[in-house]
Amino acid sequence: MAKFHVAPGLEQRLAQMIAPQVHDIARGVEREAKRLAPPTKRWITVPDQHHHPTHIGANGQERPANLRFEINSMDWDMRHRGLGPVTYMNAPRDETSRAVANIKNCRCRTQSIPDGIARNISTQPPVVTGSTVTVKVVVQGDYVVEAEVGTVYPGNLTAPGTFYMARAAAAVAARR
Ligand SMILES: [Zn+2]
Known part of the structure; x- marks a missing residue:
């Protein structure tokens, strides 16, 4: 099997030509x-008057909606509830935390912060390497991976994934 090259440099020029379209697809994702x-x-x-000092430290803690907050345990729960x-x-x-x-x-x-994750999603400029065009759609920030795929906490408490990136790519692919 021979590999056929139309003209020297053509694949590279084609890659440059289609880069904007690839960028558009990525922005759709x-x-x-x-x-x-x-x-x-x-x-x-x-x-409150009953003083949960453990909740003072939790003030402002932010997590994706599918995940759990992490609150310091209270001694009673550790002794009697096995936490x-x-x-x-x-x-x-x-x-469901099993705390009392x-x-x-x-x-x-x-x-609730509706764009808590969405605001951290962006598309990078296309990168042409030889005859390959690469565009990355990235999401940055804490817990963005666990928001995508879910996680399991001690005590076998599961958080389901939401697969927002995988579903976005699938939706755009299905439209084409
Ligand atoms: Zn509280």
Whole structure:
């Protein structure tokens, strides 16, 4: 089998020519990923007379919506509920965390940030290397990978993935 080259340098010139189209496709993936990315949630501590010092430290903690907050455990929960040093809560007063002392009388709340992940998604300029065009759609920031694929916490608490990047690429590919 012989490999046929039309003309020296043609593949490179073709790559330069199609780079803008590849860039457009990537920007389509970016738009779709921003639409599909989950919001983030922020823990807002409301101090109460029962004093959850563990919640003071949690104030402002921000996580993708599919993940859990990480709250320092209370001694009672560690002794009686078998929890480790960290209690993993989807939200304040989350009984699935298996905490008792750490959720009792809690008045904390959460704030949703719709573009918490979307604002960190961007498309880089096309890079032409020989006859190859590469465009990267990137998402930067804490927990963006776990937001995509999910995670498992100690105690076998699972957080499902949302697959916003994979679904964005699939949606754009299906349109073409
Ligand atoms: Zn609280």
